Amino acid sequence: MxxxxxxxxxxxxxxxxxxxSKYFGGVDRYYMPFLSPTQNHCLSPKEERxxxxxxxxxxxxxxxILTKSPEDFLWAVDRCVERGYREVNLNMGCPSGTVFSKGKGSGMLRDLAVTERFLDEIFSRCPVPISVKTRVGVSSAEEFPQILELLNKYPIQELTIHPRVRKAFYDGAVELDAFAYAAEHCKHRLCYNGxxxxxxxxQYIRCRFPAVSSVMxxxxxxxDPGLLCGGTKRQTLLNFHEELLEEYCRLFSSKVNAVARMKDIWKELLGLFENAEKLGKELKKTVDYESYRSIAHRILTELPIHPSLAPGLKDTVSSTFSKNLL
Ligand SMILES: Cc1cc2nc3c(=O)[nH]c(=O)nc-3n(C[C@H](O)[C@H](O)[C@H](O)COP(=O)(O)O)c2cc1C
Structure with a gap:
């Protein structure tokens, strides 16, 4: 897998x-955050970098790539191909209000006739394989069979499904029954995410869905950045943190921005440590570089690392997918 x-x-x-990849690894493929091409067909310096x-x-x-325009999609594909990439991924899952209201990301799940025209265009003209990342509906997973029926028509390289509906954003239980429907009816290589x-x-995904080719x-x-390579070791994490912070300071030419970026990582990384409430609160509050470094260092060196993290998939139940469809 x-x-x-x-x-x-x-x-x-x-x-x-x-x-x-330098400090941990274990990842077969890194999917990049979306590139959202605009009509002026020009990459910003940040996008270029x-x-x-x-x-x-x-x-x-x-x-x-995140767009609803076939022309913009194919333009962005050309920029990716020029840079040596041999696959592109279409974002059909982003739940953000502005993206959704423009009919992009999860907004593509709203009007499947419009999406079909888009997919007809890109799949007939794209020079490299396209994989797709999607959700199971906008407001109910009952929508999913139609979505999958549409996606089954195209030569999708691999279909990644995040089994939540758009209105759930990233919260609540994942809808594993809707994913089970995909495991049974999807014609493509299938990737589980969530x-x-x-x-x-x-192990749960492997056993329950043996046909799944990948997990994201x-x-x-x-x-737990070392999850796929035998666990996160304290010293490795310290070195990773130090070099990433240095890199962000160099990249943003601003220590305040570098700290802000590191704090986004800590929203998840804090979960690796036991008794992290107090130092976590201090870290969240600070905007000062030196104080950030000192708090982060204390967390990284003093707090115990959880021996095992709680499973995310235990006891999850489907709330909007009808078992009759399975
Ligand atoms: C802060 C944040 C940014 C995200 N950015 C993207 C993105 O650029 N493209 C995308 O397809 N999904 C994006 N996602 C969704 C994730 O790729 C993933 O589907 C989601 O977090 C569920 O998987 P997880 O439970 O393993 O985190 C984002 C999610 C979060 C929380």
Whole structure:
């Protein structure tokens, strides 16, 4: 089974992926946070830097594209192909209000006739394989059979399903019955994504869905970056943290911005440590570089690391998918 790092906008950018692959690894493929091409067909300096070039990265990466325009999608694909990427991923899952209201991301699940025209265009003209990342509906997983029927028509390289509906964002139980429907009816290679936090969760997916070819981990791999390589060791995490902080200071030319970026990682990483409430609160409050460094150092050196993290998938129940469909 393949293991992927999920795209996490604001967290798993180029520097994070480089450091993660250097210090931890165990990831077969890193999916990049979305690139959202605009009509003026021009990459900003930040997009240019973040896209990098496939050959310059010591790991396999797949760019993700968020758009509802076939022309903009194909333009962005060309920029990816020029930089050596051999697959692109289509984002059909982003739940954010502004994205959804424009009919992009999970907004593509709203009007399947419109989405069908988009998919017809891109699949007939794209020079490289397209994988897709989607959810199981907008407001109810009852919508999922129609969504899957549509997606089954195209030569999708691999279909990643995050079994939540758009209105759930990233909260509440994942809808494993809807995913079970996919495992039975999907014609493509299938990738599971959602709430994998420990090795038991990986085992659960392997056993319940033996046909699944890949799993994609997001927040679980930020909390425990060594999850796929035998566990997170304290010294490795210290070195990872130090180099990533240095890299962000260099990249943003601002220690305040570097601290803000590191704090986004800590929202998940704090979960690795026991008794982290007090220092966690101090870390959240601080904007000062020196005080950030001192609090982070205390957490990293003084707090016990959880011997085993609680599974994310235990006792999850489907709330909106009818078992009759299975
Ligand atoms: C802060 C944040 C940023 C995200 N950015 C993206 C993104 O750029 N593209 C995407 O397809 N999904 C994005 N996601 C969704 C994740 O890729 C993933 O589907 C979700 O976190 C569920 O998986 P997990 O439970 O393993 O974290 C984001 C999620 C979060 C929390």
């Amino acid at each position: 393949n293991h992927y790092l999920a795209p996490l906008e604001g967290i798993t950018g180029l520097s994070f992926r480089r450091m993660h 973040e896209l990098s070039h496939a050959d310059r990265e010591p790991y396999e990466a797949v760019p993700q 709430d994998i936090r420990c090795r038991e969760d990986l 981990l997001g927040r679980g791999l930020i909390t």
